Amino acid sequence: MAFRSLALATRKTLTLGLNSTRLTQSRALQTFSLPDLPYDYGALEPAISGEIMQLHHQKHHQTYITNYNKALEQLHEAIQKGDSSTVAKLQSAIKFNGGGHINHSIFWQNLAPIREGGGEPPKGSLGWVIDTNFGSLESLIQKINAEGAALQGSGWVWLGLDKELKKLVIETTANQDPLVTKGPHLVPLLGIDVWEHAYYLQYKNVRPDYLKNIWKVINWKYASGVYEKESA
Amino acid sequence: MAASTSMLTSSSFTFPSQGLRLPTRTHPCMKPQKRFVRKDASNVITATYDLKPPPYPLNALEPHMSRETLEYHWGKHHRTYVENLNKQIVGTDLEGLSLEDIIIVAYNKGDILPAFNNAAQAWNHDFFWESMKPGGGGKPSGDLLDLIERDFGSFERFTEEFRSAAATQFGSGWAWLAYKANRLGVENAVNPWPSENDKKLVIVKSPNAVNPLVWDYFPLLTIDVWEHAYYLDFQNQRADYISMFMEKLVSWEAVNARLEKAKAEAAEREMEEERRKNEEEWKPTDDDDDDDEGLEMYVDSEDDSEAE
Numbered sequence: 001m002a003f004r005s006l007a008l009a010t011r012k013t014l015t016l017g018l019n020s021t022r023l024t025q026s027r028a029l030q031t032f033s034l035p036d037l038p039y040d041y042g043a044l045e046p047a048i049s050g051e052i053m054q055l056h057h058q059k060h061h062q063t064y065i066t067n068y069n070k071a072l073e074q075l076h077e078a079i080q081k082g083d084s085s086t087v088a089k090l091q092s093a094i095k096f097n098g099g100g101h102i103n104h105s106i107f108w109q110n111l112a113p114i115r116e117g118g119g120e121p122p123k124g125s126l127g128w129v130i131d132t133n134f135g136s137l138e139s140l141i142q143k144i145n146a147e148g149a150a151l152q153g154s155g156w157v158w159l160g161l162d163k164e165l166k167k168l169v170i171e172t173t174a175n176q177d178p179l180v181t182k183g184p185h186l187v188p189l190l191g192i193d194v195w196e197h198a199y200y201l202q203y204k205n206v207r208p209d210y211l212k213n214i215w216k217v218i219n220w221k222y223a224s225g226v227y228e229k230e231s232a
Numbered sequence: 233m234a235a236s237t238s239m240l241t242s243s244s245f246t247f248p249s250q251g252l253r254l255p256t257r258t259h260p261c262m263k264p265q266k267r268f269v270r271k272d273a274s275n276v277i278t279a280t281y282d283l284k285p286p287p288y289p290l291n292a293l294e295p296h297m298s299r300e301t302l303e304y305h306w307g308k309h310h311r312t313y314v315e316n317l318n319k320q321i322v323g324t325d326l327e328g329l330s331l332e333d334i335i336i337v338a339y340n341k342g343d344i345l346p347a348f349n350n351a352a353q354a355w356n357h358d359f360f361w362e363s364m365k366p367g368g369g370g371k372p373s374g375d376l377l378d379l380i381e382r383d384f385g386s387f388e389r390f391t392e393e394f395r396s397a398a399a400t401q402f403g404s405g406w407a408w409l410a411y412k413a414n415r416l417g418v419e420n421a422v423n424p425w426p427s428e429n430d431k432k433l434v435i436v437k438s439p440n441a442v443n444p445l446v447w448d449y450f451p452l453l454t455i456d457v458w459e460h461a462y463y464l465d466f467q468n469q470r471a472d473y474i475s476m477f478m479e480k481l482v483s484w485e486a487v488n489a490r491l492e493k494a495k496a497e498a499a500e501r502e503m504e505e506e507r508r509k510n511e512e513e514w515k516p517t518d519d520d521d522d523d524d525e526g527l528e529m530y531v532d533s534e535d536d537s538e539a540e
Contacts, residue, residue, distance in 0.1 A: 059467070059468040063468070092402075096402050152349050152440055152441070153404035153440035154404045155403075174403065175402055175403035176403075195403075195459065196404075196460050196463060197459050197463060197467075197468060200459060200460060200463045200464070201463065201464070201467075204304050204308065204460075205304060205309050205312070
């Protein structure tokens, strides 16, 4: 799946355990690191300020990764010790922080500077299926923005592909829940972060303005690529 | 020391979103419609909620919490909750209820109704502004400090747990110090064998708009950990914001006053529960009384005219 390959691409592999004989089956613990943005922090202005992009990437996303790695290490230990209490206790930290890493890794790909195609409407099969299912791109955007604006608290609004039903869906998830938590056959094409940290310094409480402007830097090429691959 | 204390004071203790039985609070819809009215300055009676200003000027919490933050947080966020609530309840059964009653009704035992978010957030923010004061912080004293030391071990341990709850509420939400009087931690069942030890202070955290009123607790102190509460001043550094709040802003006077009120209300509630229990014990028996069905079967086995 597209998003997983992104996360894996940033992975370093450490092998724990001092010997690698067959008898001691030591499992490799993969740790994750912050992926580079494919553009400068200021490249998405004026839609999203450089200040926000830098904080969002270097602080928020990095923190999710740091905490995800920590939780995975603790999980690894707990599994090896057969400590079920700890295994169960760690699940929420893994969902929060792992989800945060997954979601933000997709998000950086969902954005592009205008001079690199940000904002250009989707062509090809994705453009066609959007028009067929939603009437027009504008209508799709309106629906996504309505869902995003209505989301209480923190979360994401997604354009996804339901691989089983073979159709596009608009979904929201709370906190850092990945789209797959809403349905195992859902593949994220496009996610918009509506946590306050994604827009507050620039748009303050006016989330609808953020949602209106972000479309100027949405990278439809990425979404089309995922769509074509997953609907093949 | 009661074994349940450690469970209650665990900083990772979050409540299920399940419903609340309300044995003592009469459900608003079950009593005759009480019109809740407010009079504004011109003495005109309106059944809407007002945006109350904080009990200090918007710049009074500087340099710890900036004027800009108050302008947006109170002037935009809080204001919007109040305005939207007023629009939402017009012409509905919720119109005319007190804010606290709207919160309980709209919480609907966890199956949240649309007005809940705005009502609860309007209440939460009033409570938040009043939880702070210029020159706040420091330590509480008197009964409040005694209770804190009894239920948390020490003021330092209380602070540690409160900060931890605030820091680990993932996403948007609130951390609370609350007074829990004879309510158990499971769906807030009423404790059948209440004692003085069951009236205790607890730290709880809640997501989004949820607050301890829905669990029938008495809130004493809160910190808003939605990002809008600290982002302008602290960006992603929530821990620094929490430290600042504890050290510089907490109004222990407000917490104290709330505790006294909570103890009084808890005592009153206890008396009402006693009264109700006594009434039920002395209820006269009746042919139509369901409780006597068992008796009827023995007394009058040939007559099944009253059987279903």
